[in-house]
Ligand SMILES: [Zn+2]
């Protein structure tokens with residue numbers, strides 16, 4: 280009998296084959312159904328009773344090295360297709376496409392001021408923008424926005440969108456005092472006096488040391504001096520000189536400028552730069568001349584303390600790096616006309632990374648580094664806008680037309696003759712109105728499809744994350760390194776989205792949308808809306824309680840959670856205790872703190888929860904005021920403890 284059954288199993292008859300396959304199908308169906316029930320019955324991580332310890336998220340140290348450019352990374356930044364044992368990176372050099380010369384080690388005097396803990400070095404770093412401005416060859420104009428005068432946070436450099444670098448005339452107009460490049464033609468002591476007269480809050484010894492250093496090593500001093508001497512020999516007051524871009528190979532544009540590059544003397548009218556890579560200098564007459572941001576001298580002529588050797592910045596036509604030659608060696612692909620070129624974003628991303636064996640002079644620049652980053656970003660974005668402006672015919676073809684837009688927007692006073700002069704920003708221009716509108720429509724479509732969102736998560740950078748503090752240079756705080764802050768934020772952000780959407784820590788996720796903004800003080804934060812499958816939607820007070828708390832944790836049983844809540848999840852002080860708090864509007868807290876005591880969570884008629892905030896007598900001292908449960912910002916214990924982040928509340932259906 281047993282052998283008969285075995286034979287039937289191995290060679291089933293058509294009858295038994297049918298039975299067998301239907302049994303198999305039924306079994307599979309049953310297993311699937313059991314699996315999905317088990318999946319639904321399993322309590323997601325973020326909704327289980329909170330018990331410490333929770334495994335904290337950690338990315339370790341920034342010690343993974345790019346094998347191409349030697350930039351330092353966290354392993355989590357590697358390209359997803361690369362392995363942990365052989366990581367590849369794109370942020371630094373586009374996985375080997377970009378190779379720039381290392382920044383030379385700064386001279387001893389400057390190096391000391393960047394790294395020492397002495398009084399003069401500290402003062403230098405605090406006033407570095409002023410020192411730099413006093414020593415620069417070109418002026419810097421921007422509409423600076425004051426966000427620091429109210430105090431209460433790290434120093435931030437913020438400016439409007441337009442930034443100019445300009446050169447003045449080479450000869451000062453008497454009785455005006457000499458400035459910028461003109462000061463490099465004076466006797467050093469006299470130049471120092473002029474510089475100190477304008478900046479009497481700075482240290483004379485520091486200024487003198489910096490001035491002497493730059494006189495010794497900065498190549499632009501000789502270039503400008505040579506131009507000055509040529510114009511001095513010619514008695515006309517109406518001459519200009521044009522420093523030409525080197526017309527030879529692309530590679531040479533990496534090179535430090537030399538006096539040989541000065542070429543043409545221009546009479547009166549033809550005195551504007553013909554090529555963005557040229558610089559025009561006037562003798563006495565003439566306006567301030569803009570330095571085009573495509574000029575490789577745009578950056579080093581102003582940021583003399585970050586590029587003391589005049590290391591050139593980006594210009595167009597810089598070739599991508601290398602390919603393997605027949606001998607297997609890496610060589611620069613200069614001859615191949617099809618080589619793609621280094622973009623501005625690639626160039627400046629490369630410079631923003633710390634590398635082994637390279638002194639991180641930019642990253643030591645503090646406030647000047649912030650200004651530099653904003654400056655080159657504005658230049659990059661302006662470049663995109665110029666491209667859009669010059670490619671309007673093609674863009675209009677795909678975007679219907681400016682005419683249709685103008686009429687479609689219902690503008691009553693449209694003059695059809697003017698419509699053709701509009702510059703249409705395509706939706707591919709990030710941050711433009713079309714881009715924003717398209718993203719907004721996408722989000723609305725997601726919301727409509729899933730009939731609303733269930734959770735609203737706010738996720739804010741924590742400047743105390745160990746990844747940031749572990750990568751800071753000596754004597755730095757997170758405010759000095761916006762580059763690190765955004766990179767670490769991005770790693771946490773990616774992990775958070777993975778936890779929510781792949782590991783389903785609140786239940787099966789159907790859809791989500793998010794936006795990233797930068798706070799007034801520069802730290803990035805994210806708002807994320809998430810919709811859960813109906814089975815996991817929090818619709819009762821009990822379900823809300825599994826996800827959200829708005830009370831003090833137990834300092835004995837939950838010490839980690841207690842510390843994080845105390846540090847970052849208590850609102851205030853505000854109200855009568857601090858009337859000038861940032862949240863105060865018209866004499867009241869705009870966030871509605873302190874909330875009312877509430878014995879247990881209840882759902883209002885419109886579906887909003889009112890969280891439990893019992894008056895249990897627990898009061899702790901936070902930032903100089905006594906905070907009870909009414910001051911706690913709602914949080915999810917699991918996420919808060921795992922990520923050390925700010926977490927906000929569920930929405931109504
Ligand atoms: Zn690299």
Ligand SMILES: [Zn+2]
Nearest residue numbers: 853862868872
């Ligand atoms: Zn408030």
